Amino acid sequence: MPTYDYDLFVIGAGSGGVRAARIAAKHGARVAIAEERYFGGTCVNVGCIPKKLLVYAAHCRDEFEDAAGFGWTVGPRTFAWPQLIANKNNEIARLNGVYERLLKNAGVTIFKTRATLRDRHTLAVGDKTVTAGKVLIATGGWPSVPTVPGKEHIVTSNEAFFLPDVPKRVLIVGGGYIAVEFAGIFHGLGARVTQIYRGALFLRGFDEDIRRHMAEECLCRGIDLRFNVDVVEIEKRRGAAGTSFAVDLSDKSTAEVDLVLYATGRVPSTKGLGLEAVGVALAPSGAVIVDEGWETSVPDIYAIGDVTDRIKLTPVAINEGHVLADRLFGRANRHMSYEHVPSAVFSIPPIGTVGLTEAQARARFGEVHVYKSSFRPLKHTLSGRNEQTFLKLVVDPKTDVVLGVHMVGAEAGEIVQGFAVALKCGATKAQFDATVGIHPTAAEEFVTMRERYVPRTDAAE
Numbered sequence: 493m494p495t496y497d498y499d500l501f502v503i504g505a506g507s508g509g510v511r512a513a514r515i516a517a518k519h520g521a522r523v524a525i526a527e528e529r530y531f532g533g534t535c536v537n538v539g540c541i542p543k544k545l546l547v548y549a550a551h552c553r554d555e556f557e558d559a560a561g562f563g564w565t566v567g568p569r570t571f572a573w574p575q576l577i578a579n580k581n582n583e584i585a586r587l588n589g590v591y592e593r594l595l596k597n598a599g600v601t602i603f604k605t606r607a608t609l610r611d612r613h614t615l616a617v618g619d620k621t622v623t624a625g626k627v628l629i630a631t632g633g634w635p636s637v638p639t640v641p642g643k644e645h646i647v648t649s650n651e652a653f654f655l656p657d658v659p660k661r662v663l664i665v666g667g668g669y670i671a672v673e674f675a676g677i678f679h680g681l682g683a684r685v686t687q688i689y690r691g692a693l694f695l696r697g698f699d700e701d702i703r704r705h706m707a708e709e710c711l712c713r714g715i716d717l718r719f720n721v722d723v724v725e726i727e728k729r730r731g732a733a734g735t736s737f738a739v740d741l742s743d744k745s746t747a748e749v750d751l752v753l754y755a756t757g758r759v760p761s762t763k764g765l766g767l768e769a770v771g772v773a774l775a776p777s778g779a780v781i782v783d784e785g786w787e788t789s790v791p792d793i794y795a796i797g798d799v800t801d802r803i804k805l806t807p808v809a810i811n812e813g814h815v816l817a818d819r820l821f822g823r824a825n826r827h828m829s830y831e832h833v834p835s836a837v838f839s840i841p842p843i844g845t846v847g848l849t850e851a852q853a854r855a856r857f858g859e860v861h862v863y864k865s866s867f868r869p870l871k872h873t874l875s876g877r878n879e880q881t882f883l884k885l886v887v888d889p890k891t892d893v894v895l896g897v898h899m900v901g902a903e904a905g906e907i908v909q910g911f912a913v914a915l916k917c918g919a920t921k922a923q924f925d926a927t928v929g930i931h932p933t934a935a936e937e938f939v940t941m942r943e944r945y946v947p948r949t950d951a952a953e
């Protein structure tokens with residue numbers, strides 16, 4: 493048996509890499525990890541965590557406005573973006589430290605530098621060469637921006653978290669998670685937001701009703717949301733008031749803005765890792781191709797998280813890292829299911845979803861039963877806010893199993909997380925109906941929807 497410096501070498505100390513390293517070390521493996529940028533990866537530094545903190549800040553505006561209906565007089569208010577960013581940065585620095593300590597306490601050797609594969613078991617780590625029995629690629633992803641004239645003037649989510657001030661006018665390009673979330677953030681913090689999406693309806697992949705409802709909520713809030721529109725050219729302008737951008741759009745209009753944020757997807761970070769040299773097969777997207785055990789085309793080299801072509805969500809990467817470490821070093825024959833992975837878009841209002849969309853369910857099961865409910869949340873009967881909560885269940889009529897739970901409304905992520913357990917357990921509509929609601933909540937609607945939704949065309953037949 494050859495002896496290596498380490499049993500496992502992890503490249504990338506993001507959510508997935510850190511979990512795999514820690515668990516492998518706990519199983520007794522000799523583990524090293526290399527990280528050239530920041531501990532905690534995208535989620536901790538330029539993703540989930542700072543995003544959610546900014547969403548809280550944006551929500552404050554609603555809270556101030558809504559308070560009047562409950563008898564409060566809220567005095568003059570000012571908002572200091574630099575204060576928010578400084579506080580956010582402090583919290584992120586704390587979390588970076590937590591991640592590093594977790595690794596050290598688990599006995600993982602840390603290299604704060606880039607690691608590159610030389611062969612299947614050998615890596616160049618800074619100016620050192622080390623060997624490892626197994627290598628795990630957990631390098632995540634990076635924002636991808638299409639080629640467009642004036643591309644050098646745009647920012648991505650990476651930079652949006654460190655802007656010197658909140659822009660007065662923002663153009664957001666894209667219709668996915670990040671675009672919708674930042675539209676809510678900037679709008680809540682007082683910017684005039686224009687969001688453009690190249691297709692007919694944003695949030696592709698989500699349930700059609702959720703997409704439509706969300707579009708209505710965005711428009712109702714005052715976000716200038718436009719579909720079937722793309723950027724033609726971005727031109728920088730310098731005026732007395734400072735730098736701005738004139739963005740020519742495909743609908744023949746020009747948006748005059750202070751910031752152009754592209755949220756047009758993320759690509760796997762696979763460049764410069766030596767993957768091609770050692771023969772690790774990549775998909776056309778650049779993603780590392782892995783089998784069910786996360787092994788790449790090269791034995792003993794594994795990959796998890798956003799660098800692969802699976803679901804790009806932090807908890808998925810963490811699960812993958814944990815299960816992989818158990819399989820490799822804990823002698824556990826564990827597998828991970830990608831069914832019923834819940835997710836939330838932290839838009840304002842947020843979206844929560846688990847299971848199949850109506851369209852996916854129809855494609856898989858043929859006929860499905862649908863239950864929908866749209867209502868004004870109790871809070872807004874006094875606040876006066878014009879916001880509707882929307883809930884939807886998709887049910888297999890043959891087995892009565894609930895296939896999908898979807899929601900737009902306050903705390904949708906918190907609510908749907910609980911229902912994800914029910915779906916994981918194969919809950920039926922009858923079991924939903926037999927569950928007593930908590931009154932008065934929005935979530936209780938999920939267990940009180942008795943009237944099946946019948947489209948008008950069907951009803952007329």
Ligand code: NDP
Pocket residue numbers: 638665666667668669670671673689690691694695696722755756757758803804805835836837838
């Ligand atoms: P998404 O893949 O969610 O969305 C990308 C958007 O950009 C889509 O609307 C896409 O349009 C559009 N787009 C892609 N290419 C172009 C182009 N060339 N020109 C114009 N528009 C384009 O990516 P995000 O960047 O929003 O997020 C990346 C991933 O990170 C997400 O998929 C998600 O998995 C994860 N994430 C999760 C969050 C959460 O859990 N809350 C939050 C943020 C990110 P089209 O639909 O037509 O392809």
